[in-house]
Amino acid sequence: MKYLSEFRDPEVVEHYLEELHKVATRPWTIMEICGGQTHSLVKNGLLNLLPKQITMVHGPGCPVCVTPLNLIDKAVYLAEEKGVILCSFGDMIRVPGSSRSLLEAKANGADVRILYSPLEAVKIAQEQPERQVVFFAVGFETTAPANALSVLHARRLGLTNYSILASHVLVPPAMEAVINDGEAQIQGFLAAGHVCTIMGLEEYEPIVQRYHIPMVVTGFEPVDLLQGILMTVKQLENGEAKLENQYSRVVKANGNPEARKVIEQVFEVSDREWRGIGNIPLSGWEVKASLAEFDANRKFSISIAKASECADCIAGQVLKGIKKPFECSQFGKGCTPITPLGAPMVSSEGACAAYYHFAEADAV
Amino acid sequence: MPKLDFDVITLGHGSGGILTNQLLESGVFDLLKNPLLDEHHDGAMFEWSGRTAFSTDSYVISPIFFPGGNIGELAVNGTVNDLAMCGAVPKYLSLSFILEEGLTMKEFWEILVSIRRAAEKAGVSIVTGDTKVVERGKGDKIFINTSGLGHIHPQAHISTKNVRAGDKIIVSGAIATHGIAIMSVREGLEFETTLTSDSAPLNHTVKALLDEFGTDIHLLKDPTRGGVASVLNEVARDSRLGVNLFQQPIPVLEEVRGACELLGLDPLYVANEGVFMAFVPAGKAEEIVQKLRTLAYGQDAAVIGEVTTEHPKQVVLHSRIGGKRVVNMLVGEQLPRIC
Numbered sequence: 115m116k117y118l119s120e121f122r123d124p125e126v127v128e129h130y131l132e133e134l135h136k137v138a139t140r141p142w143t144i145m146e147i148c149g150g151q152t153h154s155l156v157k158n159g160l161l162n163l164l165p166k167q168i169t170m171v172h173g174p175g176c177p178v179c180v181t182p183l184n185l186i187d188k189a190v191y192l193a194e195e196k197g198v199i200l201c202s203f204g205d206m207i208r209v210p211g212s213s214r215s216l217l218e219a220k221a222n223g224a225d226v227r228i229l230y231s232p233l234e235a236v237k238i239a240q241e242q243p244e245r246q247v248v249f250f251a252v253g254f255e256t257t258a259p260a261n262a263l264s265v266l267h268a269r270r271l272g273l274t275n276y277s278i279l280a281s282h283v284l285v286p287p288a289m290e291a292v293i294n295d296g297e298a299q300i301q302g303f304l305a306a307g308h309v310c311t312i313m314g315l316e317e318y319e320p321i322v323q324r325y326h327i328p329m330v331v332t333g334f335e336p337v338d339l340l341q342g343i344l345m346t347v348k349q350l351e352n353g354e355a356k357l358e359n360q361y362s363r364v365v366k367a368n369g370n371p372e373a374r375k376v377i378e379q380v381f382e383v384s385d386r387e388w389r390g391i392g393n394i395p396l397s398g399w400e401v402k403a404s405l406a407e408f409d410a411n412r413k414f415s416i417s418i419a420k421a422s423e424c425a426d427c428i429a430g431q432v433l434k435g436i437k438k439p440f441e442c443s444q445f446g447k448g449c450t451p452i453t454p455l456g457a458p459m460v461s462s463e464g465a466c467a468a469y470y471h472f473a474e475a476d477a478v
Numbered sequence: 479m480p481k482l483d484f485d486v487i488t489l490g491h492g493s494g495g496i497l498t499n500q501l502l503e504s505g506v507f508d509l510l511k512n513p514l515l516d517e518h519h520d521g522a523m524f525e526w527s528g529r530t531a532f533s534t535d536s537y538v539i540s541p542i543f544f545p546g547g548n549i550g551e552l553a554v555n556g557t558v559n560d561l562a563m564c565g566a567v568p569k570y571l572s573l574s575f576i577l578e579e580g581l582t583m584k585e586f587w588e589i590l591v592s593i594r595r596a597a598e599k600a601g602v603s604i605v606t607g608d609t610k611v612v613e614r615g616k617g618d619k620i621f622i623n624t625s626g627l628g629h630i631h632p633q634a635h636i637s638t639k640n641v642r643a644g645d646k647i648i649v650s651g652a653i654a655t656h657g658i659a660i661m662s663v664r665e666g667l668e669f670e671t672t673l674t675s676d677s678a679p680l681n682h683t684v685k686a687l688l689d690e691f692g693t694d695i696h697l698l699k700d701p702t703r704g705g706v707a708s709v710l711n712e713v714a715r716d717s718r719l720g721v722n723l724f725q726q727p728i729p730v731l732e733e734v735r736g737a738c739e740l741l742g743l744d745p746l747y748v749a750n751e752g753v754f755m756a757f758v759p760a761g762k763a764e765e766i767v768q769k770l771r772t773l774a775y776g777q778d779a780a781v782i783g784e785v786t787t788e789h790p791k792q793v794v795l796h797s798r799i800g801g802k803r804v805v806n807m808l809v810g811e812q813l814p815r816i817c
Contacts, residue, residue, distance in 0.1 A: 118739065127799040159801020230741075336799050451809040462742070472803040 117363075121335030122158075130340035131163055134347060138167045142350050143299055144343060145292065145435050147285060148254075148306035149176030149463025150334050156472040158336045168347065171298055171435035172468075174288050175306050177253040178205050178461035179433060180388040181281045186211035187418045188411075189250050189279055193224035196414055199242070201235040202250040203257075204228045205461040210454055212421030216250075232264035232278070239268065239276035248410045251278040255309045258282050258399060259373035262380035265401070265408045279410040280401055283386055285309050286317045287397035291434075293325050298435035302346040304332040304339070307361040312377075314369030318357050326355040333361040380405060389457060390423070390430035429456035432465050439466040446470060479587045480505040487581040492611030501609065505587075509594050514570070514605040522570065522605035526627070531566035533557055534625035542589070542619050545659045546674025550589035552751060553622040554596035555679050556702070561626050562681040563698045563754060565634025565688060568600060571626045573607040578617035589620065600679035602626065631685060633692030640696035641717045646763035647783040648756045650683065650776050651676065652729040653706055657748035658737045669740075673733050676775075678752035683773045687756070691766055697757040700750070704808045707746040709755060710783070710793045711807040720789040723805060725798045729778040746795075747808045757785065 120126070146152060152172045155161055161170060174180055190211050193200035200216065207216040207226060220226035225245075229235055232249045239247035251261035261278055268276040285306055292300060305318060310331045322329050328349035332342030342360040349356060359365055377399070386398025401409035410416075423429075426444045431437040439445050439458070449455040451467055458464030462471065482504055490497035507515065514522040537553040554571065561568040573593065577586070597604055655676040662671045680700065687695055701709040706728075710721045723746075730738075730745050738745050752775055758766050763781050770776035793805040 122798055124799045157797075157803060158799060159795075159797050159803045160799075163799075163801055336801075471806055471809075 118335065121333070121337040123337065126337050127340060130337065130344055134168070134340065134344050135165050137344065137351060138165045138347050139351060141167045141169065142301050142347055143169045143171055144302045144304065144346050145171045145173045145298070145300045146304040146332070146339075147173040147175040147289065148304075148309070149179070149461065149465070150308070151304060151306070151332065151339060152176075152465050153463050153468050154334050154336070155339060156468040159472075160336060160339060164343070168343065170343075171300060172432070172465040173292065173435060174388065174391060174433040175254065175285065176433075176458060176461050176463040176465070177257070177283065178209055179429065179457040179464045180283055180391065181206070181209070181252045181457070182387045182389050183212055183423060184387075184418060184420050185279065185281050186216070187213070187421065188416050189216055189248075190214060190219045190224075191416055191418055192248055192279070192410065192414060193219050193226050194222070196246065197225070198246040198248045199225045199227060199238060200248050200250065201227045201229045201232070201238065203230075203252065205463075206250055206252055208454070209457045209460045232261050233267060236264050236268050236271070236273070236276055239273050240271060243273075243275055246275050246277070249276075249278045251280040251282065254283055254285055254306070255312045255377075258377050258381065259312060259370070262376045265380045265405060266376065268408060269405070274407070277408045277410040277413050278401065280381070280399065281386075282381065282399035283388060284383075284397050284399070286321060287394050288388070289321055291391065291394050291397070293327065295434055300327070300435060302328040302350055303330070304342045304346065305329050307331055307333045307338070307365060310359075310361070310365045310369065312370050312373050315357060315359065315365070315367050322355055322357045328355050329357050331357075331359045331361050331365050333364065388433075390433045392430075424455045427456035429458050429466075432458055439469040442466070479584065482583055485583045487577045487579060487583065487586060487611055489579055489611050489613065492577065492609055498609065506590060509590055510573075510597070510604045512603040512605065514603065515607075524570075524605075529630040531561050531564035531628050531630055532625070533560040533564065534623065535560060536621060536623045538618065538621050539660065540618055541663055542585070544663055544675055545671075547677045548589055548592050549620060549622055550592035551596035552677050553624045554593055554600060554602070555677050555751060557624040557626040558600040558602060558679045558681050559700050559751075559754070561628040562684040563636070563700050564628075564630065565636040565684070565695070565698065566628035566630045567685055568602045568626050568628040568681050570605045571597065571602050571624050573604045574623040575607075575609045576617055576621040577609065577611045578619050579611055579614040581619050586620070596679065600681055631688045634688045634695065635693045636695065636698050638697055638713060638716045641713060641719060641757050641785055642696065642759070643719055643785050643787045644760050645696055645757045645785040646760050646781045647710070647721070647723075647785070648758060648763060648767055648770065648779060649706065649729065649753060649782050650680070650755070650770055651753045651778045652731045652734070653701070653750055653753055654734045654738065654745035654748035655731055656751040657705070658734045660749075661741065662737070669737070671733055671737065673731070673737075676750060676752035678775050680752065680754050680775060683770070683775055684754065686773050687766065687769065690769060691758070691762065694758055694762045694766070695756055696759070698754055700754045702751060703749050705745070705747040705749060706755065707744070707793065707805045708808050710805070713757070714791050714793050717785070718790050720786045720791070721783055721793040722786050722788075723783040723793055723795045725795055727780045728782045729780055746805060760784070
């Protein structure tokens, strides 16, 4: 497959691995921000091919994992008590809320639908004007343009039965939170390629400067990841801290201006609670007040008591890169993808699920 | 299609009364005609002896019509293939329908015609059956159950107990095609593709292998729901041996590979309906692959793995780029990823 097979070429992989072994002389700790990168590292068995000096720490970039418990409870409430058609991306529906997941709500008779695009939810709203349709709009900057577009689309169609339950989170504030937390002692970052495809590079330069930390915008295929790691290690070995772009075939410096325009029309920056991590100031997007009728939070005035997380789950420490999934006492025992205690065990981008599904053959 | 007084299925068609008889006499019996069925009795009566395989399966696929087939031929091929995986030569099938009120006669007829065609192709007779109708909303247009009987091939001895360390694992054709073809027409997920389901009767191909290689075929499995990964995990668990799976030679159609990339699915977990896996001694593997490639539905056959005493009960994938990872049993349904 063109544009894919060449980035999975065993010879090229071999070449970058050799290069990495040559370049890395000291131990380095690098965080890949995006869950998609974690997934690919583990799925392709790359972690056990890296030089021993390089420790990859998995970041908080799994949208499903950081969506607050309270919001899942709200989605379940909307589906069960308000009789809405609750539409969601696939891996969100298995994440446990405080009493149950959307999948369990579905089994109990709630109308929960798995969609690939929020525009499909708008179509459902158009076809069933007598029902309220809510799209569970989770994600980082990557899914925001489509979610925002669905609101604009619904407004253009004059729909009064469509709204989104938004839980958008932003990468740069999360990076700073991880650095400031300090415990994970991250020395370099692989920035999330697809997030930068939308947002461009400019928000990252200040972080690189302020914390003097190398950062390489990186793609998702084996060759991308190895090249990104190599570029980071070279900077570290040379004592440099620069913003570089490994994923230049996709990421432009100014991102995707059209997509950003759509986002700006619908969302505004707000404080946001991250599941497992806590409140991070100005780290999310919420629907603008002027579009309140498309904001499920305002439209349905839901108030649900905040529930507390499962005490045994160390998702927060995993998401901040402080602990590896297998350092959790419940990993693979009390907590599996069938009986997840925390969200990182659900999404395939969650570090726990990635380790569970694609455990390194040597580690087991 | 016969001329009828009704064009949709109603509750009455499952009542056992006049409407049921009208439905059956309208052409169903004629379509599936054979001496045992022609008795129109409560069950089929026949002589039978020898080693036998007996299997049953229910079909609830949605949508009922999909690129490359419909629920009817799937219901025939599915049970035919289950029998073939036992090393049997399928002979008789039963056929039970649960119809949802409102199913059009045109759809039902089209499914029946496919059933007949599939039965002919597989060389089996439908010798007994049943039809029930449930209220609208209580079913999903049509559910089908088929059960089947077949004599076990005299040279066959198929069992997980026969699997040995060193055995090679052969797959008969490109994997994941059926699941992706179905997904391409699922509501809310339509994407354009020329892919068609791989649904096919595998019994003739399997028989040809057994004729020539007999007990060298240690185990046969068809990776339907749960895909190749689930079958290999079952075998590893039951045999207490490990499986090494090699990513490079696994045949996957380019279009299927692309769709899996887009949808965030792993082809190893996607369903197949016209593919089987054979566990065979290493020394015979190449010969068996060459033979398979001359047979129907076997052109893309390849060795994709081997059985090992290392890592018992575990399936380890050796990725194209030299990495290794454990391939687990599928958990729930494969769910699409967000980004």
